[in-house]
Amino acid sequence: MADSDTPRAPQLLPDAVHQAVRPGTALLRLVTTHTREQVLDGAWWPRSRDIGAELPGLVAALTEHLGPVLRIGLDAAAWEELPTRLVIDDRVVHIDSFPVGDDTVLITRGDQDHFSLLVVPPHATPEAARAAMTRAVQAGNVTQAEQILIDTGTRRAHPIPAEDPRTGRERGER
Numbered sequence: 001m002a003d004s005d006t007p008r009a010p011q012l013l014p015d016a017v018h019q020a021v022r023p024g025t026a027l028l029r030l031v032t033t034h035t036r037e038q039v040l041d042g043a044w045w046p047r048s049r050d051i052g053a054e055l056p057g058l059v060a061a062l063t064e065h066l067g068p069v070l071r072i073g074l075d076a077a078a079w080e081e082l083p084t085r086l087v088i089d090d091r092v093v094h095i096d097s098f099p100v101g102d103d104t105v106l107i108t109r110g111d112q113d114h115f116s117l118l119v120v121p122p123h124a125t126p127e128a129a130r131a132a133m134t135r136a137v138q139a140g141n142v143t144q145a146e147q148i149l150i151d152t153g154t155r156r157a158h159p160i161p162a163e164d165p166r167t168g169r170e171r172g173e174r
Contacts, residue, residue: 040104040136041115045133049122050081055086059093062109069108069109070094071096071106071108078119103149104116
């Protein structure tokens, strides 16, 4: 068998990958030990909520370093028109939708190999996105995705109540 015929073993992304943070960046720090102590395996900052435009780049980056991605789990309410599958680089990637919030994306490689990535909202400033992504990939991080986004200013802790345009009061207020 020639060297070119030998399948390439999946690799981990280098730690230095997190230095260039811009929309569309997939920042990963995958556990290199035999235990999984942190909540998140990495972070992703998509440019938009158009999953058909955003997902191929993420899947290509993950596939290059980790091997084939079989499934992606997303929150249906967080994305525009969520299909049930996409063909990316001649491979079908199944998309599962869950009502879990738009703070994570779940990646499945193989039968039981799962990764959870923080999703930084497209509207985040570069500084806030960098802070959120850095915190998500810190070794030993046990902070949930939603709290990371609140702490870094990319998500409000409590929604601001909408005012009724007729009365000027918060909706539901008498």
